[in-house]
Amino acid sequence: MAVHEEEENRKMRYPVDPNSYMILQKIGCGVSATVYKAACLPMNSTVVAIKAIDLERSRANLDDVRKETKAMALLSHPNILRAHCSFTVDHHLWVVMPFMSAGSLHSIISSSFPDGLNESSIAVVLKETLNALLYLHDQGHLHRDIKAGNILVDSDGSVKLADFGVSASIYEPNPSNMSSSMLSSSHLWFNDLAGTPYWMAPEVIHSHVGYSFKADIWSFGITALELAHGRPPLSHLPPWKSLFMRITNRLRLSDYDKCKKDKNKKFSKSFKDMVASCLSTDPSKRPTAEKLLKHPFFKNCRSLDFVVKSVLQGLPSVEDRYKEALQSCQNPQTLVHDYDVDDNDEECLADPVEKQRRISxxxxxxxxxxxxxxxxxxxxxxxxxxxxxxxxxxxxxxxxxxxxxxxxxxxxxxxxxxxxxxxxxxxxxxxxxxxxxxxxxxxxxxxxxxxxxxxxxxxxxxxxxxxxxxxxxxxxxxxxxxxxxxxxxxxxPLLRVIMGSLDDERQVLLNLIDNISVGHIELKHEDQIQHTIAQLSLQLxxxxxxxxxxxxxxxxxxxxxxxxxxxxxxxxxxxxxxxxxxxxxxxx
Amino acid sequence: MYTDSSNVRIGCLATNMKSIFKSKPKTPAEIVCRTRDLLVFLNTNSSSTTFREAKREEKLLELSQHIRELKRILYGSTESEPVPEACAQLTKEFFKKNTQLLRLLIIFIPKLNLRACKDVTQVVANLQRQQVQSRLIASDYLDANKDLIDVLISGYEEEDSVLALAYGSMLRECIRHQSIARYVLESKHHMKKFFGFMNLPNFEIASDVSSTFKELMTRHKSTVAEFLTKNHDWFFIEYNSKLLENPNYITRRQAVTLLGEVLCDRTNSAVMMRYVSSMDNLRIIMNLLRETSSKNIQLEAFRVFSLFVVNPNMPSDVLGILVVNSNKLVRLFGGFNTDKEDKQFDADKAHILEIIAALEPKDHY
Structure with a gap:
């Protein structure tokens, strides 16, 4: 079944030179990457999405970028977003991908379904996602960043899992990732902190104990909650704080209000049961992707057309959503998930640490x-x-x-x-x-x-x-x-994350000092300084x-x-x- | 080259493909044998018109199931650890003189689907590390079949990135063996090919080539030092012109990083001394220092540049260039900072600045 699409993809070669593409519109933007809608001219102007990663600004080292493009080139499944090709344009890496016209589920929810999707639609999109996950796990891959922002939808309702920026393969020898022998599959333990805080499984946060495929299942469960409620749990907090909340916690008023509202929303027994099984604190009690697919919740699932009718109809286009988000929000960081640009680790770490209570x-x-x-x-x-x-x-x-x-x-x-x-x-x-x-x-x-x-x-x-x-x-x-x-x-590991962000801030300051000191010598930069000052006071x-x-x-x-x-x-x-x-x- | 088809065991062929998984499990040796038979069969019947397409499909499916089974034995599964005895038995059978399974697999890869292709890659990778009676018999096999390395290297010429990447990762595993790495290094033809491959427009392939090249230049230190000593001139002329002066940003960045790593390695100190005695090399590195649009390139270039500066036997032409440019250099380094606090870097920078500043009076006579 998948074989045909795969072979077709292998035959169709997208050109690897930038002149063959015409940029149409910006549809997503993060700190080190921008996503464009573009037309591939030699291929009858087929519409594609191009993720342009700034290799100078990207925090990830070249090896990580290479790993991601390699993973994207070697995975082939109808529910996985596969890159057509990738090439460098000056110090940017262009990754050419299929254009998924409805954008990410996260973007769909935030633009039109703030209180979440209906259960039947959730079942359809989750089932598609689960197919992707089953394939990935079978291939020895962990996605490590399952969330609505990484699930893309096309105009025909088809669903693809995207973003392999932090994915890992058990067959790829990487001593820093593996705590034990890489030659055996039963000891697939990773120790590094990867993913997006809200969706991270407890064992990933407590990363010294090691985690494996079941961490994806947890994130899948959180994604189900995200689709049902319109946001993941604890999402009112900045991401790094939600990490603390997973070990330390205090709940807020806004949560209770939200909860009461949600009570009007009835969820079926099977849905609750499905999510509950994914969110078992003990990874070994969570079902595998294969087992989860057999869950009653996914039986009698509606067709993709149902999603088209109940979710996609009347939805503003990805381009419009991006523009709207740009206008309504000054802070570009919130735009990060509009398509699938990911810079979570770069997000706001300026807030002070608040004392929180520890939970296990x-x-x-x-x-x-x-x-x-x-x-x-x-x-x-x-x-x-x-x-x-x-x-x-x-x-x-x-x-x-x-x-x-x-x-x-x-x-x-x-x-x-x-x-x-x-x-x-x-x-x-x-x-x-x-x-x-x-x-x-x-x-x-x-x-x-x-x-x-x-x-x-x-x-x-x-x-x-x-x-x-x-x-x-x-x-x-x-x-x-x-x-x-x-x-x-x-x-x-969390402290390291915070350290990293402090380093960043330090860097920003250093740059500022540099700018200013240069300005002393050459007054030409005065305008620049003024601009920086204006920006700074705005930030302040x-x-x-x-x-x-x-x-x-x-x-x-x-x-x-x-x-x-x-x-x-x-x-x-x-x-x-x-x-x-x-x-x-x-x-x- | 191929074992002829009369070697095919009839009994093996008659086995029903379904029975392999249902009936009592085959031994690793039997699975290897069956895989080989299937490959021989599919290779010899590829152009036959009488052979029914459906039958062929069936055989292909059976082949990919067998490859998967090989992988399961070598890597284990989520339920079971790999059994050392089974792995050893498999490895022994796989590299048997008249089995030639590695050869058959490498040649057949383009006809496999993506999944089987990846399985083969992983199986081959794993086999390079399997020891039988504390010997890496994969190395012995490759020593006797070096032409397979040629096949793997030209795999990077494949336009299909799936294939190129499959060949690339197998190649990387093979050059873990010192003798194989030496074979590749000592072939000027192969090395020149690498310089070309690193400039392929396709990023996945080009970066895979770069990581193989890096492995080649860093893994077996004594072999590399010997190679660089013998081939210094042509190698660095190629390296400078094809990589460090390449218009492609990513090629320059990877090349200057690797250069720093190679030159700073202690086993390569003689090579380094020779490199930093060349004015041409200095000129190229200084051009990289001036790349204000890329901090990464500048910082890596600085690492190499420092080696020129601290050279105790600095030739007069190198010294001349440094003196003429000392003011510019001091100004340039003033703005150099790493992303993260790096005391070592700051100290190095201060040290280099000091030396450069001190150079001037000494040499104006």
């Missing part, structure tokens, strides 16, 4: 089709002691947040310590869970008493187990909270605004906390679970 994983809440955090401390009896003991510390912590904003470095120093301090936020969290409409269980209590939760979904028990297991592989002694050095180990203005926004949010959060606190007291008496928790607290 996520429980998928099937009822509301969202992720709930799991806190490691819940397994530890002695922790409840600390909760009470340090209860009043929470507010102190928060007043500290303001000061941290002054300097990123200052807050960076704080990172190891928030493991210590923020595990005390136990109480508030329970209140929050009540607001989610799902009574929160104290896991430790539950496992001790042997009683199953009263109105917990079936998945819950498994997740508790999974949670326990994950803790094991984190190699954390029960007294984690007292040994920040050990707890900080999984953070090392934006930063100020951001900071004030954050402060308002913080204020709101504090109010919620207070409300939540009172809420909790009133609910404690009526709720069995809370009684349990309180019981265990008082007995200590």
């Amino acid at each position: 994983g996520w429980n998928f809440n099937e009822e509301v089709l969202e992720l709930d955090p799991v806190y490691p401390s819940q397994n530890k009896e002695n922790d409840s002691k600390r909760v009470r003991f340090d209860g009043d510390k929470i507010f102190q912590d928060k007043s500290g947040v303001k000061d941290e904003r002054n300097s990123v470095t200052a807050s960076l120093c704080e990172i190891p310590s928030f493991f210590l301090e923020d595990t005390h936020a136990h109480n508030e969290l329970e209140n929050k869970d009540e607001r989610w409409g799902k009574p929160h269980m104290d896991v430790g209590t539950q496992s001790n008493s042997g009683e199953a939760g009263i109105d917990l979904n079936t998945e819950k028990n498994e997740d508790i187990l999974a949670n326990g297991e994950e803790q094991d592989c984190e190699l954390e002694p029960p007294s984690t909270d007292d040994t920040p050095m050990v707890a900080a180990a999984p953070l090392v 203005e934006q930063e100020r605004k951001k900071s004030s926004d954050l402060e308002t949010e913080l204020e709101l959060l504090r109010q919620t906390m207070t409300i939540a606190e009172t809420d909790k007291i009133s609910k404690t008496n009526s709720s069995v679970e809370c009684n349990n928790t309180v019981g265990s607290n008082t007995t200590e």
Whole structure:
């Protein structure tokens, strides 16, 4: 089946010289790459997409770029975007690809379906994506960046998975990627941090434990949520922050509101079940792509025409969407996913680090089709002691947040310590869970008493187990909270990411200094400097605004906390679970 | 060259293709044998008009299944680790003198579909590292069949990038063997071909060539040093004109990076001393330093340039150029910065600036 298309592709040769292409329009733009719609003149002006990667600005080294183009040339499947050809034009690499006229699912959602797609359409596009994933995994490839922004749709409803910028092959010897012998397939463990934060599986973030194909399945599950809700979980946070949230967490008001709205949206049992299976914290409990394809959710799937009718009709063109996004938003970084330009790692790291509470994983809440955090401390009896003991510390912590904003470095120093301090936020969290409409269980209590939760979904028990297991592989002694050095180990890759961004900022400053010092000598550059100053003051203005926004949010959060606190007291008496928790607290 | 078809075992041919996976599993040797028979069969019957197309398709399918099975034995699967004994048995059979399976596979690759083609590449790659009684028998086989290396190198001439990349990755695995690397290095014909391939417009292929070339120039250090000593003149004339002065940005960037790596290697110190004694070489490197549009090229060129500056036996013509340009150079390096903080680089830069500044009074007489 795929063979025919493949052979056809191999026969059709796109010219490898820039003069054969006529650029029609810009349709996407990131920091180091731009995507154009273009016509290939010698081929009857066939419309193509050209991704122009600036090899001077691209953070990735040439080897990574080479790996991506090679992967794209060697993968062939109807659901995978394959490059027609690639060649360099001065210091840009042009990758010529089929033009997918409806753009990425991310762009479709943000332009026309802010609350998500309907379930039947989700089933169709996910099934197509899953076909691609099955093929990739069968070929020994991990995609490592599955998300709506990398799923492209054509006008006929056909779906292709794109962007192999961070993909990896188990057959490609790369000592830095592999923790064990590359000659065997059963030990396919990768250790490097790759992908986009919101969609990253817990084991990828805790990358010291290694991950494999199942990490793609997690991202697939997050993508399902993204399509259902119009955004991935935690997406209100900047990406690097969402990484912290996966290990450290505090949920926000905006999330609850969103959640309530979504409750009107009914999702089928099979959809919830499918997503739940993908989001199991234990990778080994997640189904393979092959198994997932057999899930009832994908049975009786509608045809591609259905997607055309229910999603694509009346949709603004990719070009118009890009223009609109340009106008409505000053910040070009949000445009990154309009087609499939990816520069996630370059995104805003200017925000200060906020103290967050540590969690060890996520429980998928099937009822509301969202992720709930799991806190490691819940397994530890002695922790409840600390909760009470340090209860009043929470507010102190928060007043500290303001000061941290002054300097990123200052807050960076704080990172190891928030493991210590923020595990005390136990109480508030329970209140929050009540607001989610799902009574929160104290896991430790539950496992001790042997009683199953009263109105917990079936998945819950498994997740508790999974949670326990994950803790094991984190190699954390029960007294984690007292040994920040050990707890900080999984953070090392994240810290590196932040370090990288600091380096970038440093570079920007260095460039500025260079510019200015050059300007001293040659006054010709005065205009340039003025321009830079104007830009800088604009940035400063934006930063100020951001900071004030954050402060308002913080204020709101504090109010919620207070409300939540009172809420909790009133609910404690009526709720069995809370009684349990309180019981265990008082007995200590 | 091919084993003639009378060698084909009738029993092997009669095996029903489905039974191989359903009935009791074949031994690795049997799978190798069957793969060979299929290849011989398909090769000899390719032009036959009497042979039915459907039958041929069936054989092709069986062949790709067998290749997949070979790969499974060598790499294991998600459920099972590869078994060393099975791998050894497979390798031994694969490289048996009259099996010639590697030859048959390499020749048949263009007729395979993408998936089988990739499987072959991975199987061949893996076999280069398999030891039988602590010997890399793949190396022995290739030593006796060096013409296969020629076939692999000309694989880069394929327009189909799938094929070119398949040949390229097999070639890269083969030059892991020192004797094979020496064979390629010592053939001026092959080396000149590489210079041409690196300029292919197709990026996937050109960059694959570059990585093979890099492997060739860096893996077996003593062999490389010996080669460069013997072939210094023509090699660097070609290197300068075909790569460092190439109009193509990516070629220049990769070439100057590799040059720095090769010259800085301690085994190549004699080669380096000779390189930095040439005014022509200096001129080319200084041109690269002036490429303000590419910081990457500038920084890599700086690395090579430093070697000229620190040369204790600097020839007078090289010194003359440095002195004449010292002011310009100092100004240029003032603006040099790496993307990330690099204390080593900053120190090197300061050191080089110092030397250049000191050069001037010494030499104006």
